[in-house]
Amino acid sequence: MYTRRRHRYLALMAVCLVLFVGGGGFVRLWSVPLAVAMCAVAMVIPPVAAVVANRREPDDRWWDEDGRRDEDGRR
DSSP: OHHHHHHHHHHHHHHHHHHHHHHHHTGGGTOHHHHHHHHHHHHHHHHHHHHHHHOOOTTOOOTTOOOOOOTTSOO
16 A cells, blocks of 8 residues: 555654754753764664655555466465
8 A cells, every 4th residue: 555655654754854853953952962863863764764665565566567366366
């Protein structure tokens, strides 16, 4: 389901933005090492979000499949 993957991607990117803006704007006033750690975690999230968004789910029809199934019902 395309919408399920899109929602996961958007949720991960929202977490990324919250961590980056929160670490750079607010948390640095109390703890610089914590703000740097938050930004480092935010830096790792976009590649993970891309992998999650492009991951194939069992019920997805992929671009290179023609939809034929074998006699067991598998593709």
